[in-house]
Amino acid sequence: MALGVGRGESGSGVIQFIDATTGERRIIGRYLGQSQGREALSSTRGASYLTRDPRGPSLEEACPEAFARLLEAGDRIRTRLREEMQIEFTLENGQLRILDAIRVPRSARAAVRVAVALAEDGIIGRDEAVMRVDPAALPQLLHRQVDPDAPRDRLVTGIGASPGAASGRIVLTAEDAEAAAARGEACILVRRETTPEDIRGMHAAAAVLTIRGGMTSHAAVIGRGLGIPCVVGAAELEIDRRRRAVIAPGGRILHEGDLVTVDGTTGDVLMGAAPTLPATPDDSFRRLLEWADTFRDIGVRANADTPQDARLARDFAAEGIGLCRTEHMFFEGGRINLMREMIFAEDAGERRAVLDRLLPLQRADFAAIFRIMAGRPVCIRLFDPPLHEFLPSDRAALRDLAEVVSRPLSEVEARVDQLREYNPMLGLRGVRLGITVPEIYEMQAQAIFEATVEAAQDGEAVVPEVMLPLVSARREVEMLKTRIDAVASAVRSRTGVPFAYRLGVMVETPRAALRAAEIAQNAAFLSFGTNDLTQLTYGLSRDDAGRFLPAYVAQGIFPEDPFHAIDLEGVGELIRIGAERGRRGRADVVLSLCGEHAGTPRAIEFCRREGFDYVSCSPYRVPVARLSAAQAALRSRSARGG
């Protein structure tokens, strides 16, 4: 392509029309007079600017006609190739010649901006804009990230359990974290593993780093809940309590107060304060997701345990809450002591009395969430973890506990010991606890229904969804349905306010999937919990897998970590069986998938194909899910020859 632009000027240059990092439209490039061919690409010495610039000469000034032609050519190329291109050109005696045009490599942020701009300019369709952005790239737009171009002094790599990056000074106890926060200092809480007693310290920390644990360990779950970066399972680290130091591989010693950076997206822990980039969800991002929603044909809800989470969910346009885990509500502030009193209650009456003090707190949680979600559906999972998660393990904490519950230390130790389990994952938790200690679920149901009545009185009709965890037999559902129905009736007759609710089941044991037909007869919805279902299908504890799973994946024994990429061959097969049988038991049963996998493109495509109603993922995954779901719908449309 050669365009006459006048006489005299010769040289070569390169031009692009966007900032590759931000995606903003601006002219970037250079021009090298007296050069030939691609010289300007390899040398910046003696180059001039393209646009008018106070710092030196520019092509725009020197040769305005050639410059104008260049811009026209750029526009034409963008339109014809339907892409932002970097263009190499020469001027030969004023004649513009385009040598080459290559796609501008770009950041995730710029990719979104470019796709949206091309669609807004009518160059590509909105569907194509939606298809052009890799959903996996979105999370980095939602969290502060370690600058990918900065050098990384990596201390160790663990499991990135809560995305984002933060720098701060090392502290080794929750108390020190609180003290640092009080001084206004950013700190990184480093623990072997965290327990409920560390909650306040975690609130105070800029990030959390643990030596043990996996994606569902206490630190990981709470870290994601708090929205702070978290790396867990950094097994190569050692804490040297005596020296108040952390020992990293290679014998590097970090003392309390030393600066480190936790990258919860990649799992890296870096020496010092690494440069970071801020979160950047902009207008283009929002627009792209709005377009995605017009193509999407499967619902996207968020997992949200707190009013903060609910607000995030709403901000990310989740269509509701698909999983509100109620147990985290019991870890906070003074509530954990109430939980402990309940655990030490002598009988059902005393237990009920303690729960009566938890009731208004739970009700307020639910009322706040209903208010934020403004009529969108909220699915509340009743209490799930084993009770011993609420009890401390070290001696000092046990002594404190003995004081809180006014019992001799020996008795407290005996109770803690009695509640300890060989395999807590497979023990007395979920619906099993709901059945054997009925006061807990009764209190929760009452709190949910009273909050529903409050919402109704504020003019907001809420139909709460109540979900039972760890179900393995039909009778569990029948029995609890009877009890929860009774609580609903009591609240209705006491308040005179009519309301409806829906009872459903979290399908997370293989048996619940196999028996879904009969379970669905008492369940308006079935939500497949892929975390536990993966653990049970493989016989693999997520918290313990760290010691061999990486080797398994490296050797190709498992193609991928099944906790990150859903295993469609095994777990997916069980879900398919469960969905099919669930529908056989109740034709209009609502099917969904919740858990870590629900925000991944593979799981979303699978759910869409199986005709699920929605997926529910953590709030920060909602944009990924919305985009992935739209892409799955578009792909299937084009596969059908649409």
Place this chain on the structure above:
Amino acid sequence: MALGVGRGESGSGVIQFIDATTGERRIIGRYLGQSQGREALSSTRGASYLTRDPRGPSLEEACPEAFARLLEAGDRIRTRLREEMQIEFTLENGQLRILDAIRVPRSARAAVRVAVALAEDGIIGRDEAVMRVDPAALPQLLHRQVDPDAPRDRLVTGIGASPGAASGRIVLTAEDAEAAAARGEACILVRRETTPEDIRGMHAAAAVLTIRGGMTSHAAVIGRGLGIPCVVGAAELEIDRRRRAVIAPGGRILHEGDLVTVDGTTGDVLMGAAPTLPATPDDSFRRLLEWADTFRDIGVRANADTPQDARLARDFAAEGIGLCRTEHMFFEGGRINLMREMIFAEDAGERRAVLDRLLPLQRADFAAIFRIMAGRPVCIRLFDPPLHEFLPSDRAALRDLAEVVSRPLSEVEARVDQLREYNPMLGLRGVRLGITVPEIYEMQAQAIFEATVEAAQDGEAVVPEVMLPLVSARREVEMLKTRIDAVASAVRSRTGVPFAYRLGVMVETPRAALRAAEIAQNAAFLSFGTNDLTQLTYGLSRDDAGRFLPAYVAQGIFPEDPFHAIDLEGVGELIRIGAERGRRGRADVVLSLCGEHAGTPRAIEFCRREGFDYVSCSPYRVPVARLSAAQAALRSRSARGG
């Protein structure tokens, strides 16, 4: 019925022709002269004997004709009613009249003897004799039992984990158990839970009682292996170490040295030395089982881990060993210290060096078992448990361990800590250990193949079956098949002795069942391990279920304890899917079921219906399995109108 027998004599009596406890043929009953109707039944005062007796008058002497007629009538009734009956009769002026005949209630032992005698007398067929005995009654013939007629002073009830009854003096440590045995005193070892360090004490004890644990806990497994009675999970007991006492419900205190009786059949622990009845497998028992074998159409093998077990298996006519768990071989004697050295090895070379010292011990185990089984198939499951089961937990034992492995205590503690798992059941064990620490399986394969060569040189052709535990993916099998094939080739070429072996998979994760088609492509057999499969299908740890499972069963939430009665609806469904897919992957794949359930009538009927090749249960369950299998075959024959 009235028979003239002469003049004069009048009275009434009752007669039967067997001893209801032993089943022996002898005349039992009494006769009351001058009585009418049923008087002789309600009163013994003034009654005379039926047969000649030095202690007093008898009907046989007083009225020989009437007595002879009575015997004839008895014979006729037995033949006509095809059963041992208790007969009420009167004499009216010498006229014999039969008033009533009821089935003699009888012990399990007598039931076997009666059924066999009726068949041998041609009164019933052998098939009917086989159908008449309740398989569930057989175990009490194989173990010493607490006399059911003696009064029971029950201290507490736990889980009957290893059948039989034994009395002895309480000891609280393994050392004390050894000391008592050295003095020739029977003792009952009472522990919170047992660990590998207790093995020698368990060998020395007459029975074991633990406060924690379930049917698969260390105490239970070892107890069954040793054939000593064992009750576990007696959670209501407390050990008061200071007072060297055990506190039972109701505040009863038992000191060391107090006598108790452990009933491992029922789970009862009784005060004092309760009267017991000896084991009574007699000729009738053997004959009945021989007949059963002629009807049976599914194989019965035994689970046997040691030469002793193998001998039992052979004595009970098991057709082979279906499950030889190799890990128990590592707990015994000095071997556990070798295991510990291996765990503390610095690298693969050092590990291999320790394993080389275990190799001859393993080889000798296998050679002994092959010799006992004399060509019958032996299926050896490679190492399964997590390594931390071989490490102690209390401080004193850790200090000893530090000495054994010549490492500082702090290092030993760190390693123990590092190996600890949140959910050991779902952790680094089975094939996962086999893949990540390859030296263990390589040593085991070598020991198996060298023992095979030894057997071949003794003229016994053994085709060992090597089974991989906890498989969840095809690649695990492929990878280990390659490694084990290599070991076999090396042994063949080193010894010059050709031999074959068969590699198979223990299907105990839901995923292995779901992926059975592809797994079977590298597996000559699939053995469904219902213990772990039940745990994973329900998400239920057998060791932890004790705290709520009894309540669940009592409330009818689970119809039965799924660890005792196989859950056909859930677990069975997965097995069906696995069997069907396994056959699809390899038409001639051998299918079997092993684990606690395999000896129950319900599981056997299920396996037979699904076309399984065999079941494998603990040696003492083999008779139950043989009888149940025969009954299932006979029932299905009669259902088909045979």
